[in-house]
Amino acid sequence: MTASNPKSTPTADGKRNTTLDLAASSLRDINEILQSAEGGEFRVVNPRGAHALAAGLEGDVDVTIDGHVGYYCGGMNKKARISINGNAGTGVAENMMSGRVHVRGDASQSAGATGCGGLLVIDGNASARLGISLRGLDIVVRGSIGHMAAFMAQAGNIVVLGDAGEALGDSIYEARLYVRGKVASLGADCVQKEMRDEHRRDLRRLLDAAGCGPEVLVDDFKRYGSARRLYHFHIDNIGSY
Amino acid sequence: MSADKDRWIHTPPRESATFDRHTIAEIHRAAATGIYDIRGFGAKRKLPHFDDLLFLGASISRYPLEGYREKCGTNVVLGTRYAKTPIEIKIPITIAGMSFGSLSAPAKEALGRGASAAGTSTTTGDGGMTEEERAASTLLVYQYLPSRYGMDPDQIRKADAIEIVIGQGAKPGGGGMLLGQKISDRVAKMRTLPAGIDQRSACRHPDWTGPDDLEIKILELREITKWEKPIYVKVGAARPYYDTALAVKAGADVVVLDGMQGGTAATQDVFIEHCGLPTLAAIRPAVKALTELDMHRKVQLIVSGGIRNGADVAKALALGADAVSIGTAALIALGDNHPRWEEEYAKIGTTAGCFDDWHEGRDPAGITTQDPELTKRLDPVEGGRRLANFLSVMTLECQTIARANGKSHVHNLEPEDLVALTIEAAAMAQVPLAGTDWIPGANSR
Numbered sequence: 001m002t003a004s005n006p007k008s009t010p011t012a013d014g015k016r017n018t019t020l021d022l023a024a025s026s027l028r029d030i031n032e033i034l035q036s037a038e039g040g041e042f043r044v045v046n047p048r049g050a051h052a053l054a055a056g057l058e059g060d061v062d063v064t065i066d067g068h069v070g071y072y073c074g075g076m077n078k079k080a081r082i083s084i085n086g087n088a089g090t091g092v093a094e095n096m097m098s099g100r101v102h103v104r105g106d107a108s109q110s111a112g113a114t115g116c117g118g119l120l121v122i123d124g125n126a127s128a129r130l131g132i133s134l135r136g137l138d139i140v141v142r143g144s145i146g147h148m149a150a151f152m153a154q155a156g157n158i159v160v161l162g163d164a165g166e167a168l169g170d171s172i173y174e175a176r177l178y179v180r181g182k183v184a185s186l187g188a189d190c191v192q193k194e195m196r197d198e199h200r201r202d203l204r205r206l207l208d209a210a211g212c213g214p215e216v217l218v219d220d221f222k223r224y225g226s227a228r229r230l231y232h233f234h235i236d237n238i239g240s241y
Numbered sequence: 242m243s244a245d246k247d248r249w250i251h252t253p254p255r256e257s258a259t260f261d262r263h264t265i266a267e268i269h270r271a272a273a274t275g276i277y278d279i280r281g282f283g284a285k286r287k288l289p290h291f292d293d294l295l296f297l298g299a300s301i302s303r304y305p306l307e308g309y310r311e312k313c314g315t316n317v318v319l320g321t322r323y324a325k326t327p328i329e330i331k332i333p334i335t336i337a338g339m340s341f342g343s344l345s346a347p348a349k350e351a352l353g354r355g356a357s358a359a360g361t362s363t364t365t366g367d368g369g370m371t372e373e374e375r376a377a378s379t380l381l382v383y384q385y386l387p388s389r390y391g392m393d394p395d396q397i398r399k400a401d402a403i404e405i406v407i408g409q410g411a412k413p414g415g416g417g418m419l420l421g422q423k424i425s426d427r428v429a430k431m432r433t434l435p436a437g438i439d440q441r442s443a444c445r446h447p448d449w450t451g452p453d454d455l456e457i458k459i460l461e462l463r464e465i466t467k468w469e470k471p472i473y474v475k476v477g478a479a480r481p482y483y484d485t486a487l488a489v490k491a492g493a494d495v496v497v498l499d500g501m502q503g504g505t506a507a508t509q510d511v512f513i514e515h516c517g518l519p520t521l522a523a524i525r526p527a528v529k530a531l532t533e534l535d536m537h538r539k540v541q542l543i544v545s546g547g548i549r550n551g552a553d554v555a556k557a558l559a560l561g562a563d564a565v566s567i568g569t570a571a572l573i574a575l576g577d578n579h580p581r582w583e584e585e586y587a588k589i590g591t592t593a594g595c596f597d598d599w600h601e602g603r604d605p606a607g608i609t610t611q612d613p614e615l616t617k618r619l620d621p622v623e624g625g626r627r628l629a630n631f632l633s634v635m636t637l638e639c640q641t642i643a644r645a646n647g648k649s650h651v652h653n654l655e656p657e658d659l660v661a662l663t664i665e666a667a668a669m670a671q672v673p674l675a676g677t678d679w680i681p682g683a684n685s686r
Contacts, residue, residue: 056394056464070457071449071461072461075465076397091449114389132448133388133447135389173435174435231435232421232438233420233439
């Protein structure tokens, strides 16, 4: 199965750079090409808000999408490096396993939901429920994030250069949250925690990986995480539920 | 004389119908502990059920088929609407989703072995797919749950079908809680959480809300699996007419409808007993929605919740289901609540036939536990054989009834073959009250 009129040109390093046009090919055809590729570079044009674009990729590929995408772009991604030159709809990089997804614009709700590994970078703002049920993915947001971020987040890191909305980290498990700006409120069982050297090193690593320069100072961030008071259901905590 | 005289002075003890012994005991328990009762199993209250229906059998106008001679088909194909590779099961009975975590690894393996021997499918649960389960199951349905514990695209690709779980009959609208004592190192690792802590299973999906989003979620799952695998949508019986219609609209290949008698690993007793619809009341509205959309038999309907024998299977199919699913009955077939463990049931304050503390991890039968010593009590080979036997009996019973009603395939059973013993069952199943032509509530939704 091939997309109609895929344009392929050699790149400087010898890889094939293939252009895929969603105005001329179906979502299925384009996803099939991306899912089947073990390597190479691809540029997707005219995404026009398509849902599930570049979902389920498994190869060591670079995909650049020129324009806005709909729901679940890069969903369940493994290995692939996906760059979105636009905004992303709900659930970008949901359940991502590894690789990298970079949203150059803003991201809608549930970005990185249940993500297990890799790195999600959002240059703009992210809406509600960023990193909900996070399971090991690292997320860096250069802008601000909406309410209920990191709800029930189990593992992984979330770094926010801007502000965080209400109920940050509600019912959080073992994920780590770093916020540079204001936090509107913390959710149940989420508390501010001491920033030790190990956390500073980890945060620096995440900022570097996301392309944030040395002007972004680790010491400007505060760390949040679980107080672990709700790890066992107890009637004395009923007011927290 | 004196004793006879006293008899007329003191009335014998009279139990209150409103405050019966169970109710009084529950008030005492609540007053002592300050917390609601949590348990496994499904609804235990008396509900209108398949027992309230009867098949008519053949008569002058209906020819029966010869038992042991004339063929009565039982196969079902699931996923014919969109999936490139629908699955075919040899019997109209599947094994419902139950998690590794709530069940032991040998129990999951036994379910796979039994289902495979009978030619049908089994289903994963919260926490994802175990290697033993995949290896033991010829046909394995992968549950895509709100918690997404253990969710891995590679496991989805290894599955034969995907079941998006919106809810379950025991607790439509509820999530779950796997208590810390059942969180072994292996369970914890599969769920990316520390061992020994209570694990909350979410009640809502994290990245979609409502039917329009569900349509997009189904699109994503189809794209990731190259449109090969059937996609089921499982709902608890709450608003079956609308939920079925919305599942069809969202693009489901199969709708799984779970009535309130369906089992759960752990939920509040008040939730189990007071939410949802009885299975009997849920089937006809779902079939009506499918029929109105011209999707009956095109989108398959699997019904679950209190299916116990071949008569229940036949009745569910006659009301319009394509297949049924069993969970509690399958665990019982493996050995749950078996009298051989009576002495140990007594030690934990219960008795064989009543054990429902599946969440506590102390199951003497080694099924609903992660205790290494208890789990050894269930031999997955023997358990699988018992389950296969049970599935075989259910199928034979269903065929017996179908032949008696003149059907060469169990799918040819129809509501016209049934009557109801109670007005309530007649209204819910939309079949006549026995001996009359009265269907209460006919022509209403």
